[in-house]
Amino acid sequence: MHIHRYEKLWLIIGSLILLVFLAILAIQTFYLEMGPPSHAEMIDPQTVKESEIFADAGLKEIGDNEYEIAIVAEMFSFQPGDLEIPAGATVHFTLASPDVTHGFKITDTNVNVMVVPGHISKVSHTFDQPGEYLILCNEYCGLGHEYMANTITVN
Amino acid sequence: MTHITDIHTRHKGAAVNEDVAAGISKRDFHLSIANLSIAFIALLVGGAAGLLQGFVRSGFLELPSWISYYALLTAHGVLLVLVLSSFFSIGYLYAGTSRVLGGLADKTLAFGWAGFALMTAGTIIAAFFILAGDANVLYTFYTPMQAHPWFYIGLALLVVGILLNCIGMFITYQSWRKRNPGVLTPLFAFFSNAVFVLWVFASLFIAVFVVGMVIPWAFGWVPTIDPMMGRTLFWAFGHTLVNIWMLTSISAWYVSMPKIIGGKVFSDSLARVAVVILVVANVPGGFHHQILDPGLSVELKFLHVIQTFMIIFPSLMTAFAMLATMERSGRAKGVTSLLGWWKILPWSDARFFALIVAMLAYIPAGLGGIINASNQVNQVVHNSIWVTGHLHLTVGTTVMLTFFGISYWLIPYLSGRKLTRNLNRLGIAQTIIWACGMLLMSGAMHANGLLGSPRRTANTTYNGHSAASDWALYEMFMAMGGVILFVGILLLVYIWIQLAFFAPKGDTDFPIGEDYNPKDASPLFMDRWSIWVVLATLSIAIAYVIPLLDFASGHSPGSPPFLMP
Amino acid sequence: MTDSSSTNRKSNTRKKYDETSLSGTFVSVLIIAVFMLISWFSVFLLFLERN
Structure with missing residues (x-):
């Protein structure tokens, strides 16, 4: 098996580029805690709505301009409905589904997480720019999927 | 096995x-x-469903009540x-x-x-x-x-x-x-x-x-x-399917393309190495579809990202091998300038033209794939219509155009007929139509996805939200691309029917390239598939044993069914 | 091959590449590498901007 020197060089260059990508991703993931949402906690989908976390869901201030909210993603809405927060607020979202798999996506942000029945998903974001952000379900969840959306207004 | x-x-x-x-x-x-x-x-029925979807999503068409957008999508x-x-x-x-x-x-x-x-x-x-x-x-x-x-x-x-x-x-x-x-x-x-x-x-x-x-x-x-178990098993299958199409397609690039352009297989042994890496490293690639899933740790996800990146390596080899095949063929014909060999490729041969356009489409397709698999960066594109655009570049353009190119020799080879000059011209036109339609549709999908538009969603304005109104323009381009593509499908079906039943009788060869350098043969053990199967099983085990055991022993409460009528 | 003879003439003044040359291939794959960097970093910057 003979490998031409240009091919060797190309494979080295190509691999180095991939390694650079991986290194950047690894630094962000492990040192800057910017990894993808990966919360691991189980919940019975059939009792989500009665559970302690999701029963009295609403925006809760937990610190200096820092909020927490539990959202039930169900066919075909996010409960509770539209949200309003001040600019610069950091919001910690906790999500679960009582029925099928949903997606939780806030446009113009990196908030994008799957809500799989049986699991609790968590994702956080700091809203620096004022405006009305669209929250939508980005995983097909049934014939009303396209109606599953809310807004989050940053003042 | x-x-x-x-x-x-x-x-x-x-x-x-x-x-x-x-x-x-x-x-x-x-x-x-x-x-x-x-x-x-x-192809005909699935393509027609795709055309209708484009119309519905862009708001040009409302479906009768007996069929839903999602039935067409399925x-x-x-x-x-x-x-x-x-x-x-x-x-x-x-x-x-x-x-x-x-x-x-x-x-x-x-x-x-x-x-x-x-x-x-x-x-x-x-x-x-x-x-x-x-x-x-x-x-x-x-x-x-x-x-x-x-x-x-x-x-x-x-x-x-x-x-x-x-x-x-x-x-x-x-x-x-x-x-x-x-x-x-x-x-x-x-x-x-x-x-x-x-x-x-x-x-x-x-x-x-x-x-x-x-x-x-x-x-x-x-x-x-258990829905998580289901997703994991599905994507172990789903992403392997992707490389099944790809491997099928690149077999024509590696083996038939050299013969068509009058060249030789660049390196038999390196081709086999690329194939083996694809087989061994493939299955765990499925996990990059689950980067945003709950229940999998950050460390585990990163391991899967690395395993997915390993599948990129054989594509780097393929890129070099294809270009080298073409350059050597040009050099053998006396081309001495740096890139002059590009010019003397048989551009007017529909078999080659479809394959080369497929290969060119594979460049943005592959690059999009690297982005998709890039762990946290996946949050930008996951489940947006960018992914649909990516799929239409990979399977829709790269694989489909390769299949179309193959059909220009495979059908006449099987039917004992010949690809006439006229049909060859139609084949070239078909390739151009397909490439333009996909460029328009997939380009619009990529752009729209970066703006946040979700995939797999029927026409909606999200209550007139301003973000969604920006998407309408791209949805129109998607529909236009869909129309062009459907014209491409009709033309292709015409060519196929001609090749199968009406083209003049004759002998068509199934092009099989020869090795550039017979001395550069692979060692015999390359043919011992037990080795590769064992290695592939090992790589699957590294990726899957932990999460599957986790899900199986995690006492998942389980989900009752939700019927999708 | 009228094409190849014209390329011959054009390249007379430049370096000539013989039968075993793969320089054109190498240049071509490097162009792919450039695309690889541009596309990845564009989406990566979008990711940083939206974070």
Whole structure:
């Protein structure tokens, strides 16, 4: 098996580029805690709505301009409905589904997480720019999927 | 694995060369023709569903109440990515293997026909329930959404049919090796065997999921199902399917393209190395579809990202090998300038033209794939219509145009006819139409996805939200691309019908390239598939043992079904 | 091959590449590498901006 020197060089260059990508991703993931949402906690989908976390869901201030909210993603809405927060607020979202798999996506942000029945998903974001952000379900969840959306207004 | 036991089933050498016409057995042709026919029907119906979706999504059309956007979406996905790609792959790989190994074994034909029958029956059953509106679950059929139980039976039959085809291929491959000790199998047969080995891996996951979990649950024999387990098993299958198409496609790039351009295979041994890496490293790639799933740790996800990146390596090798094949062919014809060899490629040969456009499309397709697999960066694009654009570049352009290019020699080869100058011109026009349609549609999808527009969503303005109103323009381009593509499908069907029934009689060759340097042959152990199967199993184990054990022992409460009528 | 003879003439003044040369291939794959970097970093910057 003979490998031409240009091919060797190309494979080295190509691999180095991939390694650079991986290194950047690894630094962000492990040192800057910017990894993808990966919360691991189980919940019975059939009792989500009665559970302690999701029963009295609403925006809760937990610190200096820092909020927490539990959202039930169900066919075909996010409960509770539209949200309003001040600019610069950091919001910690906790999500679960009582029925099928949903997606939780806030446009113009990196908030994008799957809500799989049986699991609790968590994702956080700091809203620096004022405006009305669209929250939508980005995983097909049934014939009303396209109606599953809310807004989050940053003042 | 099946082929190990098959070593002992030596078939009668004489039977292979019986009723040989033009060096190949006519009965092998019938099996390929049967498979290709179903692929063509799937293309027509699945393509029509795609056209309608484009109209609905952009608001040009409202569907009658008896069929939903999501039924069309399910039909489009199942018929094109599952049915078309597997029937075409089998028809093409069986024909090519028969060509390079001097005929298929008797048992191979028996398995092939049985597989064909099951696959066809499964397709008809699944398609019926999709179009009847009883399976609006899309081709990923994520549980706990539930379709009509017989939809799953249809899928299971399709998968079992594919497995029978795998056994068929292994029998011919291994019996050829038995009859030719100390000889390396032809490169095409090596590719073909690799594709079917991947099919076995893919099928095992989906069989466990569909037969072991979904069917008992869909019939109500068990009350609940674990959706995370389902997603994981599905993507172990789903992403392997991706490389099944790719491996099938690049077999034509590596083996037939050199012959078409009047060159030689750049390096037989490096081609085999690329194939082996794809087979060994493939299955864990499926996990990058679950980067944003809960229940998998950050560390585990990163391991999967690294494993996914390993599949990029053989593509780097392929890029070099293809370009090198073309450069060497140009140099042999006396080109001495740095890039002059690009000019003398046979651009007016539809077979080559379709393949080269497919290869060029693979560049942005592959780059998009790297971005998708990039761990946290996946949050930008996940489940946005960017992913749909990516799919239409990979399977929709790279794989489809390769299949179309293959069909310009495969159909006349099987029908005993010739590709006339006129049909060749139509083939070039078809390639241009397809490329333009995909460029428009997929380009719009990529842009729209970066703006946040979700995939798999019917027409909606999200209550007139300003973000969604920005998407409308791109949705119009998507619909326009869809129209162009449908014209492309109609033209292609015309070419196929001409090639199958009306083109003038004649001998068409199945182009098989020769090795550039016979001394550069691969070591014989490359043909020992037991090594690669063991290594692949190991790489699968590294990726899957932890999460699957985790899910299995995690006391998942389970989900009851939600019927998707 | 009228094409190749014209390329011959054009390249007379430049370096000539013989039958075993793969320089054109190398240049071509490097162009792919450039695309690889541009596309990845564009989406990566979008990711940083939206974070």
